[in-house]
Amino acid sequence: MNTFGNIYRLTSFGESHGPGIGGVIDGCPAGIELDTAFIQSELNRRKPGQSKITTPRKEDDEVQFLSGIYEGKTTGTPIGFIIWNKNQHSSDYDNMKSVYRPSHADYTYQTKYGIRDPRGGGRSSARETIARCVAGAIAKLALRQKGISIQAYTSQVGNIKLEGSYMDYDLGKVEDTAVRCPDAATAAEMEALIAEVKSKGDTIGGVITCVAKGVPVGLGEPVFGKLHAALGHAMLTINAVKGFEYGDGFDAALYRGSERNDRFFNDNGHINTRTNHSGGIQGGISNGQDIYFRVAFKSVATILMEQETVNMDGEDTILKARGRHDPCVLPRAVPIVESMTAMTLLDYLLLQKTRE
Amino acid sequence: MNTFGNIYRLTSFGESHGPGIGGVIDGCPAGIELDTAFIQSELNRRKPGQSKITTPRKEDDEVQFLSGIYEGKTTGTPIGFIIWNKNQHSSDYDNMKSVYRPSHADYTYQTKYGIRDPRGGGRSSARETIARCVAGAIAKLALRQKGISIQAYTSQVGNIKLEGSYMDYDLGKVEDTAVRCPDAATAAEMEALIAEVKSKGDTIGGVITCVAKGVPVGLGEPVFGKLHAALGHAMLTINAVKGFEYGDGFDAALYRGSERNDRFFNDNGHINTRTNHSGGIQGGISNGQDIYFRVAFKSVATILMEQETVNMDGEDTILKARGRHDPCVLPRAVPIVESMTAMTLLDYLLLQKTRE
Amino acid sequence: MNTFGNIYRLTSFGESHGPGIGGVIDGCPAGIELDTAFIQSELNRRKPGQSKITTPRKEDDEVQFLSGIYEGKTTGTPIGFIIWNKNQHSSDYDNMKSVYRPSHADYTYQTKYGIRDPRGGGRSSARETIARCVAGAIAKLALRQKGISIQAYTSQVGNIKLEGSYMDYDLGKVEDTAVRCPDAATAAEMEALIAEVKSKGDTIGGVITCVAKGVPVGLGEPVFGKLHAALGHAMLTINAVKGFEYGDGFDAALYRGSERNDRFFNDNGHINTRTNHSGGIQGGISNGQDIYFRVAFKSVATILMEQETVNMDGEDTILKARGRHDPCVLPRAVPIVESMTAMTLLDYLLLQKTRE
């Protein structure tokens, strides 16, 4: 259950304040040039403290590869890797040892296992997602060879929404703004909201939109391995995610078949569709159109404000977290969403080879 | 990929117009009294033609058990079962053999496999969900012994929405209306809309809400086996589903941590939360509160109106489906949503035994 | 756990005296011509009562396909199938309901599940292997297209052993003798021994040797998916199997590296080995040489002689089975060994596609 994927598989390990976070990637195709600069740049995108709008906590995350690589190329054997934890200020969390933080996993972990590592949330810390970014970066390298690209962006923060479709914006500009929104004006509004929330020690939620281009027809497995079910599952494993929709999503509830069926037509000799309400997937199988979906994030549970809660003995108490906090996880979550998408698509691309 | 679940596993088979739809349930606990009347009643809930608002196509669905049962009880060995197809009017589909129906899976299946059973959508037909209702009904019987109950209902059809939370309604009244909405007035509006849509040969989407009560603390597996990720995956495998959200869902994007964190308090000696924005799951693990989520369905793709499309040679053509159609899948999808929920919860309940 | 395989997967169901034995084959490549005559001939090879040397119990085993086939070809969707049980003389087993038969699974099933179907051994009956022969026959059809062939034969019955290697005999003659031994003289000795054993109501064990030719280099997965580990696992799931060895097998213990290393040499431009002590597999991966292995079977536990045992209350009693028995399972097990081999090789052939 700490393993993700069928053929391209990540098994991850590690706690927030243990020695490190790492994983094993099994089933990676052999012969892929391991572009370590690219992998590091992906880790940097996920790193806190990249800009003044988010948490100032500096994580100096550098990946050490432990196996599966020879002379700069993947060998097809499992790729072990670790990102060592640094600056683990465990003492910051001393007062949380015996307190269940609201909307955190302290209580459920303690009840499930009868024991937990309380430092920084232990295994339930979002720091675990570093391992996903490593496996996702390698998956991106493999997908790039097949002409598949993935781009996510922040499309909503609180009540600030980027209107319209992903096609209305230049996704090449996502990295230009701290909040990772391709529209500079909307990004400025989002950043102002985040700054205001941050100043209060509070946090705010949002939505990430993700687009995959160049996915060939045929990925997806009937009936329990539908491609969008795999993508939805992948997204819902990311901390703080509360919802997933693809294509028309929840809006699809409002419309009629006559309005939203994607008509086929002969497009200069090949089959195309007039619209893409389906989000690039029909019957659970990719149809060659762009795949796009939206992922809802709740506000981060750690706030620097007094909160009512209980301790491990069930006694009422007041919690006030100290130090640093992350007012909005959205910008950092963009590369994580992309990573989970990349792993899923590569997994299904490899799986599809067994069907041909 | 035609298998669902880890411990309680359904492997399903069958096409719309083949001999039948069936499956094998592996990992079912031994000693469960097989209440065949209950199982049949669940199949009846899924059956088309239950009321005048939906498709008049009569499917006389009766399950035949093939193994795994002795003297009326499950034995722990695999439960094979089949529902024989009757009244397969394959000729109804003759004109669709060489035509790709818009927003159906004809094109993607044909491209993926190079071959397909074109009769009624073959494997991609929603008739496949019968197998889920059988496995779901048995899962419900097993969960009932543990005090876990599941109830879904239609909460939106087109633009007709049932306002408020599931706690505002008497879920015991869901079966009282044809559309399976617990509020009679809203149900009447929904049914009127469906009738109007049906009269035009068109279809309409909607939303189903599902609630599970009595789930103990501790179900869910870090980090890729989060309980809501499993539920989301389960829902997204149902035909026509476009989105999944749990707890606050997409609305969570709008709010701040200070507004939506679920505060713990000492509730007469046991730990409780003041609110349940989390939807009964924290850090991917059930916390003992009600689990609730929403599932978005698009309109059914089969409409009785002329549609532009192409044939298998890629040539432009016009499709007009004949005969019967289902204007709104929501009422019939209610037991399917419940079935997938039941299978998921039982699976995780069994999995949790290995953690204790 | 009633599922076998990774990509090409059989999930089987059924008890000896229930309605039937069947299964679901998932992951079968699309477009394979389903040669039903061949499949039936494989079932006939497994059938009891094929000759006077074995059990006279006539099983009229005919497979009914339920899905996954269109116009005589596989479609890539799951293939459901069933072989209906006939002539279930449950009453034959009435006296065994409350008695634990020695070296049968009655006691372990009862203790594991707290309930069991006592008729004919229920799920633990060797009749379950019919499902394997169906899935194995289809796998053979798929392998045949790739130039891979599989042949097993009886190489030992009791103390009658076929001397030498598989290369010393014409494996085309296996079906010429009732005992399925390619050497007529040895076959006659084996058959005489079986007749003698049968006349006493007793049973006798033996060994089956299996050879796979045409397997390409590269099948097998490090480190826990070694090809011979998969084959060994497959064989050990067959009822009454007590041992598995490949290549030199247990004899390898006797020899030195200098005696048994397989030297490579340039064989007219391609790499070959002087010997094949490795049995066609090195480091868990096929090397292009013939794969061969041996499977040990104990004597069938059902004998027509009085045996000391206990009943379900743990009281001492005497059991004497009535009616028919199978003095030697070897001849019938030959197609089962081949079937498990075919399923394993096809599974790994498909898996290997994901590595290329």
Next chain:
Amino acid sequence: MNTFGNIYRLTSFGESHGPGIGGVIDGCPAGIELDTAFIQSELNRRKPGQSKITTPRKEDDEVQFLSGIYEGKTTGTPIGFIIWNKNQHSSDYDNMKSVYRPSHADYTYQTKYGIRDPRGGGRSSARETIARCVAGAIAKLALRQKGISIQAYTSQVGNIKLEGSYMDYDLGKVEDTAVRCPDAATAAEMEALIAEVKSKGDTIGGVITCVAKGVPVGLGEPVFGKLHAALGHAMLTINAVKGFEYGDGFDAALYRGSERNDRFFNDNGHINTRTNHSGGIQGGISNGQDIYFRVAFKSVATILMEQETVNMDGEDTILKARGRHDPCVLPRAVPIVESMTAMTLLDYLLLQKTRE
């Protein structure tokens, strides 16, 4: 495929001459006291150079735990670990880079992946088994709490065999001899043979016997998850293993049902069997008797003698390995056999909880 197990799962990584060998253990029960001295002692048992009879190569193998442990106890989250490689004399292997060593995996890996790490066999090196010893040691700690113990020993080296059954010897004396044979006289013969073989730069095979005591009735899953099939699979994943047999094993072929059925009897109020030819497993499910089995090892392929072979261009050449070699892997393989047994039994013990 670098993952072993269903519930208690080891995913391993690492090459002989890369940074290290490690793994991730998922599904380990929470709350187990991690006896690091015991774990280290198990690694020491596997270490080369423990005595003068085997390879003098000193591997200073110390495990570093990376996660899943808090205050000395397992937390139920994945346990990452690594054993760093030291003294990697890669240059020793320079002359093997382009040469395929006979009966090694160089050729099959190269052909399968198109690339390989040639240093010391890379992933195919037996050094990979260190990870198994770590996971096995932790499994032993968990099994010990349940009263289950495992003991393996060397029962054959070349033609020197320990006669009789495991019950004829005091298994507490296994560690008293360098070759890990419980009988001092036989051990001396084995050690003399190994010394002679070593002096010639040659290697020799053998057999390990393993016994598990205290296994409760009920472990094992019909039909493809039979307990002995899981054990056989586990053993066959160990480098150099050529065969597996349990209970009577290949000898069972020689005997009749009347001779070898295990009669039940009332043993002072509980059900027992007169004999244990079944090896503690009936119908794939443990029956409460001792589980015992034998594992055949071929001679190690690396010999210090000239051998005919080819290079990567397929040209004939002569190979002569330099330096150190391991004349007999049996003594070091004893803890590996135990480790795989422990992992398998713990996995099935946890799985059985889902059946109750």
